[in-house]
Amino acid sequence: MVIVKFVSKSGLKQQGERAGTAASKYEEAIDGSHKTLTLKASGSYGKALTEFQNKLNEISDKVFIKFPTAIRLYGNFIDSYVSEIEGIGFTSDTLRTQKTPINHVKKWLEKDTYSSFSELKTSLEAKLKDGQEALKLNPDSKDVDYGDLSKILTSVEDELRTLAKNRETVHSKLEDALSTFKSNLSGLQKSFADVNIALKNARHLSGIKASEYAELIKEKYLNETNMTEINSIQAKGDAEVLKILLREKSTAPNIFFKQLGEADTREVSPVMADKIYSKIHHETLNAMETGDTKYLNIFTTAISQQDYERARSYSEKMTYAADRYGELLSNKARELNPQLKGTDRQTYKKELDENTPYLQLLGEELKATGHLSSLFEAMYINHIGQKRQTASNLARPNIESKTINEKSLKFIKDPNGNVQLRFDVSFEKNNKKQGDPTSIVATRYEGVQATEGASIADEYNSLNKKRREALMNFALDAASLGTASEYSFLLNTVRNGKTLFSEDSGPSERVSLITKQHNLNKDQFGQKYKDMVGKWPTGLSSSGSFLSTMYNIEQNAEKLRTKENNNLYNIGGYNIKDLNDIENSRTYFKPQFDLQAILQMDDMQKNGMRTYIYDVNDENTLKQYDEAMKNYTPVSPYNNDFSKFIGYEDNKQRLASITPEIRDLLAGKGGMDQQDPVKVFNSITAIQDYKSDGPEKGGGLFGLRNKNFSVEDYITNRNEFFSKLLEVKE
Numbered sequence: 001m002v003i004v005k006f007v008s009k010s011g012l013k014q015q016g017e018r019a020g021t022a023a024s025k026y027e028e029a030i031d032g033s034h035k036t037l038t039l040k041a042s043g044s045y046g047k048a049l050t051e052f053q054n055k056l057n058e059i060s061d062k063v064f065i066k067f068p069t070a071i072r073l074y075g076n077f078i079d080s081y082v083s084e085i086e087g088i089g090f091t092s093d094t095l096r097t098q099k100t101p102i103n104h105v106k107k108w109l110e111k112d113t114y115s116s117f118s119e120l121k122t123s124l125e126a127k128l129k130d131g132q133e134a135l136k137l138n139p140d141s142k143d144v145d146y147g148d149l150s151k152i153l154t155s156v157e158d159e160l161r162t163l164a165k166n167r168e169t170v171h172s173k174l175e176d177a178l179s180t181f182k183s184n185l186s187g188l189q190k191s192f193a194d195v196n197i198a199l200k201n202a203r204h205l206s207g208i209k210a211s212e213y214a215e216l217i218k219e220k221y222l223n224e225t226n227m228t229e230i231n232s233i234q235a236k237g238d239a240e241v242l243k244i245l246l247r248e249k250s251t252a253p254n255i256f257f258k259q260l261g262e263a264d265t266r267e268v269s270p271v272m273a274d275k276i277y278s279k280i281h282h283e284t285l286n287a288m289e290t291g292d293t294k295y296l297n298i299f300t301t302a303i304s305q306q307d308y309e310r311a312r313s314y315s316e317k318m319t320y321a322a323d324r325y326g327e328l329l330s331n332k333a334r335e336l337n338p339q340l341k342g343t344d345r346q347t348y349k350k351e352l353d354e355n356t357p358y359l360q361l362l363g364e365e366l367k368a369t370g371h372l373s374s375l376f377e378a379m380y381i382n383h384i385g386q387k388r389q390t391a392s393n394l395a396r397p398n399i400e401s402k403t404i405n406e407k408s409l410k411f412i413k414d415p416n417g418n419v420q421l422r423f424d425v426s427f428e429k430n431n432k433k434q435g436d437p438t439s440i441v442a443t444r445y446e447g448v449q450a451t452e453g454a455s456i457a458d459e460y461n462s463l464n465k466k467r468r469e470a471l472m473n474f475a476l477d478a479a480s481l482g483t484a485s486e487y488s489f490l491l492n493t494v495r496n497g498k499t500l501f502s503e504d505s506g507p508s509e510r511v512s513l514i515t516k517q518h519n520l521n522k523d524q525f526g527q528k529y530k531d532m533v534g535k536w537p538t539g540l541s542s543s544g545s546f547l548s549t550m551y552n553i554e555q556n557a558e559k560l561r562t563k564e565n566n567n568l569y570n571i572g573g574y575n576i577k578d579l580n581d582i583e584n585s586r587t588y589f590k591p592q593f594d595l596q597a598i599l600q601m602d603d604m605q606k607n608g609m610r611t612y613i614y615d616v617n618d619e620n621t622l623k624q625y626d627e628a629m630k631n632y633t634p635v636s637p638y639n640n641d642f643s644k645f646i647g648y649e650d651n652k653q654r655l656a657s658i659t660p661e662i663r664d665l666l667a668g669k670g671g672m673d674q675q676d677p678v679k680v681f682n683s684i685t686a687i688q689d690y691k692s693d694g695p696e697k698g699g700g701l702f703g704l705r706n707k708n709f710s711v712e713d714y715i716t717n718r719n720e721f722f723s724k725l726l727e728v729k730e
Contacts, residue, residue, distance in 0.1 A: 048217045051224040055231075059198045059205075066198075084177040200234045200269075207239025221246040232275060237267035245275060257283075257295040261302025266313045270320070277321035277372075284368045288411060297409045300375070300423065304384045304404040311385030315376045322373035323592070326366060330598050333362045337599050339606040340668070343619045348611075356725055363595040363726040367444070370593030371411075371421050374442035379404075382440055384425065401428040405437055419444045441577055596722045601672065603718065608668035609684070612717055616708040624703030629667040632702070634660050655690065657682040684711050 208216075216222040222229065229246065233239050244259050251259070260276065268276075280299060287293045303314050336355035340348045384404060389397040408424035421444075424437040591597045603611055614622045634655070658666075662683045665671050672680075687702050688710050 047224040048220070048222060048227070051227040052213065052217060052222065055227050059202050081177060081180070084180075201231060204233050204236060204238060205230065207233060207236065208243065212243070216243070216246060219250075221250075232269075232271045234269035234271050235267055237264055238269055238272040241265070241268055241272050241276065245279070248279075253295055254298055257299040258302045261299040262306065263314075264306075264310055265317055266310055268317065270317075270324075273317040273321045274324060277318055277325060280318070281322075281325060281365075281368060281372060284372050285365070288364075288368055288371070291411065293410050294407075297404075297407055300379070300409055301404045301406050303379070304386075304402065304425075306385060308383070308385035308388035308401075312380060312383070315379040315384065318376040319373060319380060322369050322376065326369040326373070326592050329362055329366050329369060330592060330595070333359055333366075333595055333598060334602045336362075337602045337606070340611050340614065343614070343622055345614060345619070352725070359595070359599075360726055360728050364728065366593055366595045366598075367419075370444060371419070371442070373593060374444070375421055375423075378423075378440050378442050382425065399430050402426070403428075408437075414443065443577075596719070596726055599722045599725070600718050603722070604665070604680075605670050605672040606668060608666040609687075609714070610668045612714050613704070613707075613709065615721070616713065616717060621703065621707050626667070626703075628703035629663060632658075632663060634658055634663060655686055657686050659683075681711065684714060 213222070229242065233242060241260075241263050244256070244263060248256050260279070263276075265273065265276070280296070283295050283299075287296055303311050306314065336359055338348050338351040338355070382402065383400070384402050386401045386403070388400045388402075390400050392398045403426045405424040405426055408422075410422055412420050412422060414420055421442045422439060424439050426437050427434040591601070610622060610625070613625050657679055659679075661671050662675060662680060665675060665680065666683060666687070687704065690702060
């Protein structure tokens with residue numbers, strides 16, 4: 001339904017006028033301020049000083065010039081919108097109109113009223129008054145003479161049609177005005193976002209003293225190629241963290257990771273949290289491949305030695321950062337998962353073959369992201385940190401401290417081949433050691449078979465709710481604002497492929513493989529590859545929808561497993577448990593860190609059942625299925641009320657689960673984010689049951705009679721297909 005609505009037009013107009021006034025006052029206030037900076041640059045670091053000068057002047061331009069300009073434009077857009085509304089004829093302060101009632105009134109005026117006019121003479125006057133009442137918003141509405149009904153008979157149809165047309169024309173103008181206003185605001189939103197980043201940047205640059213900037217430039221930590229790093233100073237705590245990161249190359253690794261773990265992140269921005277996460281993610285890839293967790297140990301132990309509130313804030317922000325990073329990796333992978341167009345299997349296979357090596361690398365990246373996410377979750381929900389106050393039977397609260405033991409964090413495989421991340425925690429209460437260290441284990445499962453309740457469940461659920469909101473905000477912000485987003489650093493990091501393609505990305509074997517693949521990608525993908533790596537975000541516009549899909553599936557995965565004894569997308573997950581207290585355990589589905597499951601969901605979204613049907617049958621079968629789906633009309637579940645009353649189940653009832661929306665989904669037209677996985681499962685089952693019936697029972701309705709098709713086979717086929725696709729050969 002299209003709605004045009006403002007409650008107070010005069011209030012809107014006043015806001016526009018105030019915006020213009022505010023812009024003028026702002027310009028008056030800054031008049032005479034130094035809007036540009038000129039530094040005398042010479043010596044070996046002259047270029048760096050020039051770049052520093054340019055960066056500060058760029059911020060100044062946004063603060064002193066673009067900001068008041070944007071405010072003034074905002075006021076102008078409001079004034080133009082109000083003027084256009086008044087020009088259409090709406091001078092009153094309130095307006096409410098919507099399209100559906102308009103169409104209803106039009107139909108009633110043009111058809112219903114006139115066709116029944118001769119039979120309803122006695123009530124015509126009342127109906128016409130109702131019609132006129134409904135048309136009051138039309139500034140050009142006409143009065144009707146009710147004195148002589150016989151005269152009206154000859155002109156009523158034309159008159160009513162004119163009224164309806166006038167009403168629709170006015171509404172169309174209102175819609176156009178609103179559309180223009182929204183478009184203007186959308187463009188302005190990016191300007192405000194860009195200015196907002198600059199304002200925060202300008203405000204918090206002083207976190208590093210001028211003498212320290214000079215020192216950083218002199219020592220070449222800041223130079224002409226990395227001066228954009230100061231853009232990441234967006235909050236009070238950012239400057240101190242940035243100094244640690246800039247000095248990394250001249251700092252011994254053990255000292256660097258200790259300093260990074262000791263940082264106070266309570267007041268760092270998401271931008272700086274992403275920079276920290278990117279560094280730890282990089283180190284996790286090394287640890288997964290070499291088994292060397294030395295620096296991860298130093299980092300996590302340093303966090304655990306911080307005050308409880310600081311340690312808790314650190315683990316929470318790193319969890320959000322892992323989510324954001326994982327979403328971008330997932331997004332890139334979905335861009336590389338092709339759509340089967342028509343029956344062009346050759347093109348589909350060619351694209352998939354070309355993209356497979358890259359998808360495999362993304363799969364490894366996503367595993368590392370999942371491991372880190374579960375590590376920080378485990379730290380958060382197990383209350384890692386110093387001097388936490390807890391309830392006590394005494395007058396004073398208990399003071400508890402939980403510290404991660406040095407050298408205890410490691411990656412190991414359990415007997416079933418599942419990867420575990422394990423660390424030991426020493427526990428003190430009121431400065432007294434409490435027993436032996438506790439082992440905390442976070443295990444990655446390729447396919448979760450059960451979920452368990454736990455004493456840590458409430459902590460986890462609370463964190464999960466907050467992180468979902470944070471991730472949705474990230475997706476919306478990044479998709480709508482792009483480079484003006486506060487997350488632009490993270491977008492650029494993944495866009496440039498630094499994690500995947502940097503020569504610092506890990507052991508020599510990995511560097512060799514990735515460098516080789518990078519060159520192959522440039523040769524094979526051509527412009528497509530350059531666009532994918534060089535123009536981010538490619539697929540962010542669909543992020544919010546896919547996040548909703550994954551959350552929906554995650555929430556319903558256990559219901560599906562319980563009701564149908566099935567894991568439709570073979571979703572993997574993680575278990576966090578305390579080995580000293582087995583009751584303190586939590587296993588949960590985690591589709592966002594399981595690339596095989598993500599690609600299966602994306603395959604269902606893009607291709608429905610089509611890739612599976614073609615894979616196990618042939619081109620002709622796919623054509624028959626497409627034609628059948630095109631012509632299939634969803635049916636009512638019951639023939640009549642009596643059959644419903646006696647509980648009789650017939651063919652129509654069996655097919656009732658295939659709604660128009662699910663039919664479109666299974667035909668490869670999308671809409672998966674709106675569907676309950678259990679209903680999708682039941683619809684696939686209905687197709688399976690129907691294909692084997694004879695013609696007298698409607699068999700072959702979906703073009704699959706005597707063809708290979710079953711729910712179990714679909715699940716097995718897709719699981720095996722994508723698992724094999726992502727399998728990295730040693």
